[in-house]
Amino acid sequence: MKILVPVKRAVDYNVKVRVKPDNSGVDLNNVKMAINPFCEIAVEEAIRLKEKGVATEVIVVSVGDKACQEQIRTGLALGADRGIHIETEADAVVDSLQVAKLLQKVVEAESPDLIILGKQSIDSDNNQTGQMLAALTGMPQGTFASEVVVSDGTVNVKREIDGGLQTVKLTLPAVVTTDLRLNEPRYASLPNIMKAKRKPIDVKPVADFGVDMKSNVTVLKVEAPAQRSGGVKVADVAELVEKLKNEAKVIS
Amino acid sequence: MSVLVYAEHDNESLKTETNKLVHAALGASTDIVVLVAGSGCSAIADAAAKISGVSKVILADNEVYLHQLPENIADLVLELSADYTHLFAAATTTGKNFMPRVAALLDVAQISDVIKVVSEDTFVRPIYAGNAIATVQSSDTKKVVTVRAASFDAAANDGNASVEILDTVKTSEKSSFVSAELTVSERPELTAADVIISGGRGMQNGENFALLNGIADKLGAAIGASRAAVDAGFVPNDMQVGQTGKIVAPQLYIAVGISGAIQHLAGMKDSKVIVAINKDEEAPIFSVADYGLVGDLFDILPQLEAAL
Numbered sequence: 435m436k437i438l439v440p441v442k443r444a445v446d447y448n449v450k451v452r453v454k455p456d457n458s459g460v461d462l463n464n465v466k467m468a469i470n471p472f473c474e475i476a477v478e479e480a481i482r483l484k485e486k487g488v489a490t491e492v493i494v495v496s497v498g499d500k501a502c503q504e505q506i507r508t509g510l511a512l513g514a515d516r517g518i519h520i521e522t523e524a525d526a527v528v529d530s531l532q533v534a535k536l537l538q539k540v541v542e543a544e545s546p547d548l549i550i551l552g553k554q555s556i557d558s559d560n561n562q563t564g565q566m567l568a569a570l571t572g573m574p575q576g577t578f579a580s581e582v583v584v585s586d587g588t589v590n591v592k593r594e595i596d597g598g599l600q601t602v603k604l605t606l607p608a609v610v611t612t613d614l615r616l617n618e619p620r621y622a623s624l625p626n627i628m629k630a631k632r633k634p635i636d637v638k639p640v641a642d643f644g645v646d647m648k649s650n651v652t653v654l655k656v657e658a659p660a661q662r663s664g665g666v667k668v669a670d671v672a673e674l675v676e677k678l679k680n681e682a683k684v685i686s
Numbered sequence: 687m688s689v690l691v692y693a694e695h696d697n698e699s700l701k702t703e704t705n706k707l708v709h710a711a712l713g714a715s716t717d718i719v720v721l722v723a724g725s726g727c728s729a730i731a732d733a734a735a736k737i738s739g740v741s742k743v744i745l746a747d748n749e750v751y752l753h754q755l756p757e758n759i760a761d762l763v764l765e766l767s768a769d770y771t772h773l774f775a776a777a778t779t780t781g782k783n784f785m786p787r788v789a790a791l792l793d794v795a796q797i798s799d800v801i802k803v804v805s806e807d808t809f810v811r812p813i814y815a816g817n818a819i820a821t822v823q824s825s826d827t828k829k830v831v832t833v834r835a836a837s838f839d840a841a842a843n844d845g846n847a848s849v850e851i852l853d854t855v856k857t858s859e860k861s862s863f864v865s866a867e868l869t870v871s872e873r874p875e876l877t878a879a880d881v882i883i884s885g886g887r888g889m890q891n892g893e894n895f896a897l898l899n900g901i902a903d904k905l906g907a908a909i910g911a912s913r914a915a916v917d918a919g920f921v922p923n924d925m926q927v928g929q930t931g932k933i934v935a936p937q938l939y940i941a942v943g944i945s946g947a948i949q950h951l952a953g954m955k956d957s958k959v960i961v962a963i964n965k966d967e968e969a970p971i972f973s974v975a976d977y978g979l980v981g982d983l984f985d986i987l988p989q990l991e992a993a994l
């Protein structure tokens with residue numbers, strides 16, 4: 435069984451980004467970048483399925499400029515077998531729909547049995563790509579997974595939903611998107627990081643895919659959120675309750 | 687200009703998210719049709735017909751829609767979509783699940799988690815865990831939008847729309863429901879509550895969450911949690927507030943033993959009044975709190991319960 439894991443290069447989750455003074459976007463100059471946390475969980479899940487003997491090959495694919503090869507290498511160091519880099523122009527911003535269309539082409543070429551992606555990337559916070567890919571390829575989907583169990587020709591996905599947990603059964607090939615509690619990704623060991631340097635990455639220019647990369651969504655402006663004015667410290671419970679009653683008037 | 691709004695419900699009751707969605711949709715058009723898809727849910731359609739501003743309700747009541755599986759729902763919405771310029775769903779785990787499928791099949795972008803509808807083609811949405819707010823304009827022929835319900839007021843319930851029955855049945859052989867473990871609680875739902883009290887890693891274990899119960903009872907509050915508390919197994923996942931959990935904006939949010947990581951703040955910093963209880967006076971949660979109380983939560987919580 436072959437597993438395809440699309441991954442995204444995103445700002446490191448510890449970074450608090452700042453909006454550019456001209457409101458054209460966020461300032462990513464000299465900001466630490468990393469593999470999107472949900473994508474890392476996706477890679478880990480695929481590797482575990484390989485270690486259990488369920489999967490035979492794990493392919494990591496990323497859409498982005500040259501820099502995203504770093505994140506493909508991260509996936510390879512965690513244990514993926516090979517990488518595919520769909521190369522865009524430097525700093526190109528690609529919308530979820532375009533990414534899904536590019537991935538659809540990869541799916542057609544590679545015929546994976548399972549595709550595992552992060553449920554959202556922590557930059558655009560869209561939560562779309564997996565579902566779009568599932569729709570375009572006519573596959574069933576198990577989103578927000580906290581448990582993935584593969585057994586002959588099907589996968590059971592336990593999903594984190596607003597009311598609790600839900601399990602669905604999907605026939606393969608299928609798309610799964612990861613939630614945070616699916617697993618805890620391992621740290622890549624130094625020997626594995628060295629080994630990853632020799633694993634193949636197939637670089638393909640985005641133009642080869644025949645996908646219209648134009649997005650119909652224009653960002654008009656990006657602003658900093660309204661700042662909450664720092665509040666006060668209260669001395670004790672009595673003062674807190676008094677303020678909530680008489681000043682904030684949120685309790686009676 | 688007309689909007690198809692996907693009703694948020696669980697076959698038992700219509701959720702207030704639907705009223706908020708209708709309010710949001712009014713920013714794009716005055717012609718609003720609500721789709722209720724489910725099983726044994728005609729009462730939900732009747733409730734949706736009462737929402738002010740709704741001109742018609744379409745009821746797709748069939749066993750195949752019982753669990754609102756995304757494969758079926760997306761195909762159903764897709765078939766109806768020809769009559770509408772806008773498709774709106776709540777940014778809940780239901781809306782987030784099927785809506786991108788609809789967008790992809792229509793070959794249009796989806797605008798996720800909208801917090802403001804500026805006009806028929808311009809929307810405001812948070813990015814980077816709410817650390818930046820983007821205003822985006824779409825030139826797509828159809829606007830596919832998910833709405834962050836907490837950012838909108840609820841439309842009133844003094845309407846009287848007609849209910850139209852739709853017999854369309856969309857099924858998929860590829861996906862089926864197996865089971866659900868739903869949290870049963872007498873308390874208000876997090877996304878609808880006026881008051882929320884949340885516990886974090888500082889609570890130390892699941893049993894200690896009982897310290898929040900008495901206070902929640904007195905305030906009619908919902909109980910939430912940080913991711914650390916959920917990951918540690920103190921409480922179930924549906925209690926998580928944050929970038930990747932529930933987004934809430936109650937009148938009063940009380941954070942207990944929560945440090946205030948950006949991912950947690952992303953889910954609650956639009957609350958009207960924030961109270962933080964933490965023993966570390968440097969904790970970042972205090973930078974967003976209107977009222978901060980530095981001290982040991984195990985001392986403070988019993989006192990607070992007694993004082994209310």
Ligand SMILES: Cc1cc2nc3c(=O)[nH]c(=O)nc-3n(C[C@H](O)[C@H](O)[C@H](O)COP(=O)(O)OP(=O)(O)OC[C@H]3O[C@@H](n4cnc5c(N)ncnc54)[C@H](O)[C@@H]3O)c2cc1C
Binds near residue numbers: 889930931946969981
């Ligand atoms: C991709 C990603 C997504 C995430 N999404 C979310 C999300 O949606 N929601 C979320 O909450 N987090 C999320 N996180 C996790 C987030 O980064 C933090 O790790 C988490 O919020 C920390 O939870 P906490 O504040 O309970 O724990 P900690 O940071 O450990 O804080 C515990 C606090 O309790 C205080 N405390 C301890 N004992 C006491 C006591 N006796 N009395 C008073 N105070 C005490 C401490 O001073 C401390 O401030 C996400 C992380 C990532 C990487």
